[in-house]
Amino acid sequence: MRPTGKLHIGHFVGALENWVILQNEFESYHLIADYHVLTTSLNTNEIYDNSVEMLIDWLAVGLDPGKSPMFRQSQIKEHTELHLLFSMLVTAARLERNPTVKEQVRNLNIDNIIYGHLGYPILQSADILLYKGEAVPVGDDQVPHVEITREIARKFNSLYGNVFPEPEPKLTKFARLPGLDGDVKMSKSLNNTILLSDAPEIVNQKLKKAKTDPQKLRRNDPGRPEVCLVFTYHNKFNPSETEEIAEGCRSGALGCVDCKLKCAENINTFLVPIIEKRRSLEANLDFVKDVLSDGERKAKLVAESTMNEVHKAMKLG
Numbered sequence: 422m423r424p425t426g427k428l429h430i431g432h433f434v435g436a437l438e439n440w441v442i443l444q445n446e447f448e449s450y451h452l453i454a455d456y457h458v459l460t461t462s463l464n465t466n467e468i469y470d471n472s473v474e475m476l477i478d479w480l481a482v483g484l485d486p487g488k489s490p491m492f493r494q495s496q497i498k499e500h501t502e503l504h505l506l507f508s509m510l511v512t513a514a515r516l517e518r519n520p521t522v523k524e525q526v527r528n529l530n531i532d533n534i535i536y537g538h539l540g541y542p543i544l545q546s547a548d549i550l551l552y553k554g555e556a557v558p559v560g561d562d563q564v565p566h567v568e569i570t571r572e573i574a575r576k577f578n579s580l581y582g583n584v585f586p587e588p589e590p591k592l593t594k595f596a597r598l599p600g601l602d603g604d605v606k607m608s609k610s611l612n613n614t615i616l617l618s619d620a621p622e623i624v625n626q627k628l629k630k631a632k633t634d635p636q637k638l639r640r641n642d643p644g645r646p647e648v649c650l651v652f653t654y655h656n657k658f659n660p661s662e663t664e665e666i667a668e669g670c671r672s673g674a675l676g677c678v679d680c681k682l683k684c685a686e687n688i689n690t691f692l693v694p695i696i697e698k699r700r701s702l703e704a705n706l707d708f709v710k711d712v713l714s715d716g717e718r719k720a721k722l723v724a725e726s727t728m729n730e731v732h733k734a735m736k737l738g
């Protein structure tokens with residue numbers, strides 16, 4: 422995950438929720454992609470602070486540093502070496518066809534794509550395969566990158582012998598949470614997010630402005646829950662009432678204002694314990710920094726061992 426600052430509920434629904442479950446079933450590795458973040462901004466002043474903010478969010482939603490290491494990509498130099506070796510195994514045409522990079526370039530209004538942006542999935546392949554990842558819990562925007570990772574693993578293994586597994590993406594039911602403006606993806610760069618750290622009054626305000634079914638102009642107009650993003654949020658954060666809400670929306674008995682209030686209430690019920698945990702972590706930053714250095718020590722050992730295998734397989738040194 423890239424350290425872009427405080428995380429939003431899309432990150433939780435698409436990825437973090439799965440991480441929390443999977444940490445009990447798999448040997449897991451949680452990577453702060455602080456090189457990848459350079460593809461969207463070359464300003465490095467905030468990368469460290471953003472990494473710490475993100476780590477606090479991870480811990481606040483229930484990731485357990487005792488179960489799996491959490492670490493920064495930039496501190497494990499093996500990522501860069503494996504990235505270089507992998508970059509020889511993919512054609513430029515294959516990378517240019519990647520729909521996720523095309524979408525990012527469109528969203529960020531980039532005129533001239535940098536080499537590093539095109540190579541984003543190669544670095545991600547190194548991130549995954551350095552730890553011999555077999556399952557990659559991501560949102561559906563990342564599935565094309567996992568496919569490239571599989572191709573790289575296959576190519577490497579066929580050239581130099583069996584070193585890497587071919588990983589599978591592990592998606593959640595809500596692999597892409599829409600943004601408050603109705604865009605298909607909640608995303609910091611689109612400024613359409615609810616943060617995991619947003620206080621109840623902020624959530625209320627943000628939801629008030631959320632886009633709903635454009636055909637439901639007045640309270641009593643019949644609405645279409647299937648095209649309303651507030652209904653998608655109800656589906657996730659208020660599952661026990663969705664039928665009732667859908668019925669009320671369709672018949673016109675439930676207006677958008679009340680529907681949004683109910684939705685905000687449920688999102689706040691979910692967020693309040695996270696905000697409380699966050700507060701106690703913010704008061705104990707030494708602990709958070711220890712999590713990082715401990716994670717980096719553990720990840721480094723695994724990364725070194727994989728690179729030894731790679732060197733041996735490729736007869737490098």
Ligand code: AMP
Pocket residue numbers: 422423425431432434435436558559560561562563595596597598599606607608
């Ligand atoms: P990124 O911020 O692009 O590094 O994304 C980190 C992880 O969160 C990836 O697994 C994404 O697929 C996931 N993610 C980010 N935004 C959303 C969203 N709106 N809905 C679902 N998953 C998301």
